[in-house]
Amino acid sequence: MSFKENFLKKIKIDRMSKVVINSIGLPDSGRKIDKETMRELLEMSPYKFRRERDLELYIKEAEEGIEKILVLDNDLSIYKTTAEDVGMRKSPTIKEMLSIRNVIKILNDKDVVVSKKEESLKTIQNELIEMIDLSFNKSDIEEIEKDGLDTLEKWDTDGVIECLSLFAELLDYKSPPKAMKIVNHIVIGSLTKKESGEIMFGPVVIYSTTNNYIKLIDQHIGSLDKEKIELMHNIAVGKEEAPFEGPLVFQYLKEEVLKRNF
DSSP states (O other), X not given: OOHHHHHHHHHHHHHHHHHHHHHOOOTTSOOOOOHHHHHHHHHTSSOEEEEETTEEXXXXXXXXXXXXXXXXXXXXXXXXXXXXXHHHHHSOOHHHHTOHHHHHHHHOOTTTEEEOHHHHXXXXXHHXXXXXXXXXXXXXHHHHHHHHHHHHHTTOHHHHHHHHHHXXXXXXXXXXXXXXXXXXXXXXXXXXXOTTSOEEEEEEEEEETTTXXXXXXXXXXXXXXXXXXXXXXXXXXXXXXXXXXXXXXXXXXXXHHHHHHO
């Protein structure tokens, strides 16, 4: 796979993981984990599906022949034991429950459980990302810039968003605080938090999905700075000029990546 395909795959894994994380609730919340998205993640992993009793198991061979087993249910537990043992603990028969030894195992699985819920998801997410080659060179970054310019010129909104997603991944740019979000615009930038609690956002990239223009403000904007936030919104709608527009935005992003990595 190419550099671009690899990074897009990582972005997809991160987004899907976020969907699953957001579906995990407290024990009494009544919320159910997004099994469909979790299955998609597991299908990309080295874990192999196995049906054991009424359980959905995903199994990965671990060290010393002991299997690493994820049970796809609301607990999302990862076990280090055998599939048969997991089946007995999670879905015991009446006969099995007549054994005191089995009852102890059923009531207390701390001896075989490695992780649950968010921690288990993070394990799967990290294992998937470790399988991807995320190395790149200068020409790879220049190619993203070129793709950005081409898609902008062609009014290919999806293509522009894809290029911005790649730059966001490379530069660790995030979505803005609520006050800085703009309807029908993709807004990304560097996000940090001051000791006072104020969020600082910037440089700020603004892309209009309806009018196909892209702008960049090369400064930090505080979440409590109403004047700068208003200026940002005015720049977005064309009432004020932006420091960088069009091709200069992609050039700026390319140079930022190169500056940090080469």
